[in-house]
Amino acid sequence: MNLPVQTHGLTKRYGDLTAVDALSLSVRPGEVYGFLGPNGAGKTTTLRMLLGLVRPTAGTATLFGRPVGAAGHLARVGAMIEGPSFYPYLSGRDNLRVLARSAGVRADRVPAVLAQVDLADRAGDRYTTYSLGMKQRLGVAAALLKDPRLLILDEPTNGLDPAGMADMRDLIRRLGATGCTVLLSSHLLGEVQQICDRVGVVARGRLVAESSVAELRGATGLRVVAEPLDLAADRIRTLVGPDRVRLVDGALDVGIGPERAAWLNAELVGAGLAVSELRGQERDLEQVFFELTKGGLAHAG
Numbered sequence: 293m294n295l296p297v298q299t300h301g302l303t304k305r306y307g308d309l310t311a312v313d314a315l316s317l318s319v320r321p322g323e324v325y326g327f328l329g330p331n332g333a334g335k336t337t338t339l340r341m342l343l344g345l346v347r348p349t350a351g352t353a354t355l356f357g358r359p360v361g362a363a364g365h366l367a368r369v370g371a372m373i374e375g376p377s378f379y380p381y382l383s384g385r386d387n388l389r390v391l392a393r394s395a396g397v398r399a400d401r402v403p404a405v406l407a408q409v410d411l412a413d414r415a416g417d418r419y420t421t422y423s424l425g426m427k428q429r430l431g432v433a434a435a436l437l438k439d440p441r442l443l444i445l446d447e448p449t450n451g452l453d454p455a456g457m458a459d460m461r462d463l464i465r466r467l468g469a470t471g472c473t474v475l476l477s478s479h480l481l482g483e484v485q486q487i488c489d490r491v492g493v494v495a496r497g498r499l500v501a502e503s504s505v506a507e508l509r510g511a512t513g514l515r516v517v518a519e520p521l522d523l524a525a526d527r528i529r530t531l532v533g534p535d536r537v538r539l540v541d542g543a544l545d546v547g548i549g550p551e552r553a554a555w556l557n558a559e560l561v562g563a564g565l566a567v568s569e570l571r572g573q574e575r576d577l578e579q580v581f582f583e584l585t586k587g588g589l590a591h592a593g
């Protein structure tokens with residue numbers, strides 16, 4: 293199958309600095325893929341290599357099976373990288389008309405993409421009067437002119453206020469729901485967590501994880517609160533082994549899978565203990581990313 297994006301050993305060196313280090317990632321059809329990493333991790337360089345704007349030092353990249361640089365490799369690929377540039381004194385609509393003409397796109401795409409990004413009402417206003425969020429959405433509109441099957445967005449929520457971020461998230465979700473594959477980069481864990489199907493985590497140019505958000509988080513055990521707690525701890529140690537029980541903040545962390553929750557509950561109740569809480573524990577995603585990237589991820593606003 294020709295995946296929307298596939299890279300093998302993609303590498304970019306600038307002198308002694310390896311900005312992107314043997315990156316192998318794959319983006320599947322129809323998914324919203326979050327490319328997540330701290331500032332300077334190599335996200336923009338990677339996206340620029342996918343678009344043929346930066347030449348890789350080593351490795352390969354294909355979009356829908358076409359090697360970067362081959363004829364038609366950007367057919368039906370839309371991109372917004374490092375802030376869109378528009379004519380400040382033209383309206384949003386006229387800016388898009390100029391771009392449509394130079395890209396050989398039919399003029400009737402302009403009202404269609406303006407509606408898609410919720411800018412139809414303000415389309416006649418000059419670009420300079422737009423809020424940052426509107427400017428970013430106009431950038432997405434420009435990327436949509438080609439009616440892309442793959443949309444590549446570099447930090448689409450960067451610099452936006454919370455309302456602007458929410459609008460951008462809605463827009464990306466809507467685009468994802470239409471079947472368009474979206475690859476977006478972000479240094480904001482919260483953003484990626486809310487809108488992406490899968491994430492690739494990059495740190496110092498290397499892909500350190502690639503999976504669904506749920507898989508990354510994983511389930512690590514059960515949290516149990518019961519009265520009396522010390523008797524519950526003794527009972528559980530006997531049942532599952534002493535190494536698997538830890539007392540944390542007035543609760544017991546038990547290192548067994550959530551599928552054994554009902555069994556454990558029955559055992560504790562059968563032993564005359566009052567169980568007030570028993571639930572599966574998920575790892576804290578912040579912690580997961582901190583460990584993967586050794587710090588440096590920012591919080592969502």
Ligand SMILES: Nc1ncnc2c1ncn2[C@@H]1O[C@H](COP(=O)(O)OP(=O)(O)OP(=O)(O)O)[C@@H](O)[C@H]1O
Binds near residue numbers: 479
């Ligand atoms: N043209 C260049 N020449 C030299 N070094 C570069 C060049 N472009 C990028 N770099 C370096 O490569 C590394 C990765 O940069 P890149 O912009 O890809 O990271 P990023 O993850 O997109 O971060 P940010 O979110 O800050 O843009 C950085 O150390 C950067 O300084």
